[in-house]
Amino acid sequence: MYTQCSHCRAVFRVTMKELTAAQGLLRCGECDTIFDAMKALSTTLPDERLGSGNGRDLLGEARIHNLPLGSLAEGSSSTNPHKTGKHISSNKRTSKSRKFLYLSLFALCLLLLIQLFYSYRTKLLEYPSTRELTQTVCSWLACELDNVRHLDQIKLLSHTVYTHPNTPNVLIINTSIQNNATNPQPYPLLEVSFLNQRSEVVALRRFTPEEYLSKEQQGELMPAKTPKELSLNIEDPGKDAVRFQLRFL
Structure with a gap:
């Protein structure tokens, strides 16, 4: 036909x-x-x-x-059962390919987030709002946090200023500081400034950890929750200085 x-x-x-x-x-x-x-x-x-x-x-x-x-x-x-079977098989392969693609994209995004977190973990630890979460995540990822600075966690407990008994025109500043962070951290840079009655700076001196720590302590980290007694010698700024400030840098 x-x-x-x-x-x-x-x-x-x-x-x-x-x-x-x-x-x-x-x-x-x-x-x-x-x-x-x-x-x-x-x-x-x-x-x-x-x-x-x-x-x-x-x-x-x-x-x-x-x-x-x-x-x-x-x-x-x-x-046509043979054609239908091929069509179903093709759909299954397409579905598996899409799932593999989605999983691959998810894994790449997760890896990128982990890399960004690891790179900026030090910065995140500086902010109280993100510090606890960062420490928790770092405990999962085994991040190194020993050398991270938390200056806001270093507290001034006490201080006294008096004239050096043996050296003229030199003041002695005895101070006690404590690291309130949960982990040890490097000792801070100490900035001592003297102010006049108008709150103007008349003298300023910065001390590195190597200058105020003993040789045995140099290279060590500041322990957590432990007061540390420090002694600083500084030149007498004169009668214009009526008070002083101590900052951690």
């Missing part, structure tokens, strides 16, 4: 089995048009049905095609 595309007039040789499987709808192999093969179905070639020389000329320009398996219309795919 024969049928003809309603769009490009291409002729196809078909069987009833193929038409039944396709529910009468075929896809043209020439122009890709889906057409109703039952409307043009015939047991004779188109020129024989037309019964004229014109018909023979038309057939001479056309070609008779055997119906390929891929020419069944999309709507009839459910009648």
Whole structure:
């Protein structure tokens, strides 16, 4: 039996089995048009049905095609178990690929966040609002926190100022400080400034840990929750100085 595309007039040789499987709808192999093969179905070639020389000329320009398996219309795919199985398998592979892609992106984002956290952990520890969370996360990631400074956790417990008994024009400042952080940290830089009655700085001196620690203590960290007694010698700024300030840097 024969049928003809309603769009490009291409002729196809078909069987009833193929038409039944396709529910009468075929896809043209020439122009890709889906057409109703039952409307043009015939047991004779188109020129024989037309019964004229014109018909023979038309057939001479056309070609008779055997119906390929891929020419069944999309709507009839459910009648082809092999094709349906391939379609389901393809969908499963696509779904697995998407899941793998999403998991890969999530892992990369997580790795980036961890790297950023590790790089800025010192800065985060300087702020009370993020310090506790940072310390908790660092305990999970085994971050090194021993050398992180928490200047706001160093407290001045007491201080006294008096003239050096043996050296003229030299003052002695005895002070007690304590590290209230949960971890040891480096000793701070000490800044001593003397002010006049108008709160203007008349003298200023900064002491490094190497200057105010003993040789045995140098290189050590300031222990947590332990008062430390320090002694500083500084040149007497004169009578204009009425009070002094001590800052940790």
